Amino acid sequence: MWLSAVVFASVAALVSGQLSAYTAPGAFPTSLYAKYYNNPTATSEQPQPIIADPVNHKVFPYSLTDPSHIPQNDTIDPNPLPPVASSSKLLEQAIAQVKSISVNPIFGTNQCARCQASLEVAKFLALSAPDQGPNFAVALCEHFNYSSSCETNYGSLNLGPIFTQVLSFADAGGYDGQLICAQFLGLCSYPDTLPLNITGWFAKPKPNPLPAPKQPSGERLKVLHLSDLHIDPRFANGAEANCTSGLCCRENAYNKLSPHTPLLPAPRFGYFLCDSPYSLITAVLEAIPPLAGTETTGFNFTLYTGDLLAHDPNNQQSRAYTEYSEVVLFDLLKRVLGPGPVYATLGNHDSFPVDIAPSYSLGGELGQQFGWLYDHITALWNYEGWLPEDSVELSRAHYAAYMVKRTDGLRIISLNTNLCTSNYFNYINTSHPDTSGMMRFLTDELQDAEDAGDRAWIIGHVVSGWDGSNSLFNPTNLFYQM
Ligand SMILES: *[C@@H]1O[C@H](CO)[C@@H](O)[C@H](O)[C@H]1NC(C)=O
Ligand SMILES: *[C@@H]1O[C@H](CO)[C@@H](O)[C@H](O)[C@H]1NC(C)=O
Ligand SMILES: *[C@@H]1O[C@H](CO)[C@@H](O)[C@H](O)[C@H]1NC(C)=O
Ligand SMILES: *[C@@H]1O[C@H](CO)[C@@H](O)[C@H](O)[C@H]1NC(C)=O
Ligand SMILES: *[C@@H]1O[C@H](CO)[C@@H](O)[C@H](O)[C@H]1NC(C)=O
Ligand SMILES: *[C@@H]1O[C@H](CO)[C@@H](O)[C@H](O)[C@H]1NC(C)=O
Numbered sequence: 001m002w003l004s005a006v007v008f009a010s011v012a013a014l015v016s017g018q019l020s021a022y023t024a025p026g027a028f029p030t031s032l033y034a035k036y037y038n039n040p041t042a043t044s045e046q047p048q049p050i051i052a053d054p055v056n057h058k059v060f061p062y063s064l065t066d067p068s069h070i071p072q073n074d075t076i077d078p079n080p081l082p083p084v085a086s087s088s089k090l091l092e093q094a095i096a097q098v099k100s101i102s103v104n105p106i107f108g109t110n111q112c113a114r115c116q117a118s119l120e121v122a123k124f125l126a127l128s129a130p131d132q133g134p135n136f137a138v139a140l141c142e143h144f145n146y147s148s149s150c151e152t153n154y155g156s157l158n159l160g161p162i163f164t165q166v167l168s169f170a171d172a173g174g175y176d177g178q179l180i181c182a183q184f185l186g187l188c189s190y191p192d193t194l195p196l197n198i199t200g201w202f203a204k205p206k207p208n209p210l211p212a213p214k215q216p217s218g219e220r221l222k223v224l225h226l227s228d229l230h231i232d233p234r235f236a237n238g239a240e241a242n243c244t245s246g247l248c249c250r251e252n253a254y255n256k257l258s259p260h261t262p263l264l265p266a267p268r269f270g271y272f273l274c275d276s277p278y279s280l281i282t283a284v285l286e287a288i289p290p291l292a293g294t295e296t297t298g299f300n301f302t303l304y305t306g307d308l309l310a311h312d313p314n315n316q317q318s319r320a321y322t323e324y325s326e327v328v329l330f331d332l333l334k335r336v337l338g339p340g341p342v343y344a345t346l347g348n349h350d351s352f353p354v355d356i357a358p359s360y361s362l363g364g365e366l367g368q369q370f371g372w373l374y375d376h377i378t379a380l381w382n383y384e385g386w387l388p389e390d391s392v393e394l395s396r397a398h399y400a401a402y403m404v405k406r407t408d409g410l411r412i413i414s415l416n417t418n419l420c421t422s423n424y425f426n427y428i429n430t431s432h433p434d435t436s437g438m439m440r441f442l443t444d445e446l447q448d449a450e451d452a453g454d455r456a457w458i459i460g461h462v463v464s465g466w467d468g469s470n471s472l473f474n475p476t477n478l479f480y481q482m
Pocket of ligand 5: 298300
């Protein structure tokens with residue numbers, strides 16, 4: 001601006017014979033405009049001619065050019081926004097964006113970045129059009145050739161709604177997203193286990209010195225440990241037992257070498273590749289008392305460490321099928337094993353859908369969506385006489401995890417390990433070592449036992465620890481601090 005003012009104030013012409021310089025008059029040529037907002041000849045400010053638009057005949061106001069009041073915001077002209085997208089439009093755009101991310105060369109070989117960027121798209125679809133979450137899962141499953149039964153596995157009657165819930169809560173662009181891409185898609189490396197802050201975690205310091213060991217009474221208890229019965233009430237005698245099609249000894253099972261004629265017709269007492277038929281379950285249970293010498297006494301107690309149900313795919317299961325297996329097996333244990341309580345724990349197959357358990361921290365109805373399961377199994381344990389009244393509320397309120405205080409001073413602490421394993425819901429808030437509160441529950445129960453001088457036996461279905469497959473790292477880290 002400065003420069004142009006100097007140059008144009010005095011225009012030099014180089015053509016010979018003409019003026020070589022022109023000096024403009026000092027006063028503003030007021031005749032140029034008919035009207036002014038100010039005094040055009042004043043030298044203290046610039047002239048402000050009144051300008052009219054010859055097209056619409058509107059006069060531009062002084063405020064438009066008033067040097068001492070420059071508008072800071074244009075609040076008059078429109079600032080158009082795109083229309084709110086319908087939920088089907090959101091779905092279409094989300095799919096298109098993930099496809100773009102999957103082929104955009106800017107990501108190079110960084111599949112992890114592609115994966116987390118795509119999860120971010122999925123997260124906002126889950127938040128804005130949750131009804132389209134399952135369609136999104138199915139469409140991408142089909143596009144990426146992820147499964148031959150995308151609709152069955154990821155549609156609205158199976159995992160689609162669960163994926164949608166998880167993504168709506170998860171930190172898709174952060175630690176949760178990296179872990180999801182590592183665990184389920186193999187596209188990221190596993191993030192490091194996070195430093196643990198256990199300040200304030202324990203109510204009391206570790207006893208020092210440690211209490212002296214209890215004096216053994218010399219009395220021996222008879223304890224039975226059972227697990228993973230996996231009853232298959234849909235077992236079909238004569239169906240293919242040596243199948244290549246998933247769960248064998250089912251009407252639709254086949255071996256691809258002989259699709260129409262079973263190579264090994266399912267025997268009445270079961271087969272290695274099949275879940276357990278009634279005949280096998282009852283034969284096994286009936287054999288226990290005579291073999292253990294407990295026909296007249298029963299066991300002092302029995303532990304059942306989970307997995308009652310067969311390995312049906314989710315689409316063949318239901319709440320009723322889950323409850324049926326619970327009712328049948330617990331009733332058989334009670335009647336065949338005789339007196340003595342059974343302390344049972346939930347396995348990963350004892351939920352519907354399998355391997356799933358949401359944290360109460362989802363809040364509201366979502367937090368309580370497995371209440372039907374915890375209420376039913378708790379009531380059943382109580383009905384069989386194994387779970388005393390004062391443990392019932394604890395169990396209902398803790399994912400069917402509970403503590404039973406036996407009269408002999410032993411406490412049984414049963415965990416629902418689904419809250420610590422690769423259950424999809426556990427991929428929400430993974431940077432926190434105890435989103436569900438399962439470790440808090442265990443810590444508090446152990447503290448109570450320690451305070452009372454009692455011993456505790458912890459039971460759970462999935463192995464705890466750093467085995468690198470089942471238990472998540474951050475909760476495992478906390479588990480070891482106890
Ligand atoms: C300009 O608009 C913004 C938002 O509409 C407002 O926050 C801000 O105060 C305005 N500035 C002035 C100087 O009026
Ligand atoms: C999925 O499989 C089809 C048929 O084999 C193939 O044409 C397509 O490229 C595959 N899609 C992807 C994303 O790999
Ligand atoms: C650790 O946890 C305690 C108690 O919650 C908190 O006061 C402290 O700031 C935390 N320390 C760090 C390093 O985060
Ligand atoms: C079981 O099936 C496999 C192929 O899936 C075959 O190699 C094997 O011989 C079969 N065994 C029996 C006992 O039929
Ligand atoms: C264990 O069971 C036997 C046989 O019923 C019984 O006599 C004994 O008192 C039980 N022991 C305890 C500690 O409950
Ligand atoms: C995730 O963690 C944050 C912070 O600890 C907590 O406020 C929030 O409720 C958690 N959300 C879920 C779904 O667990």
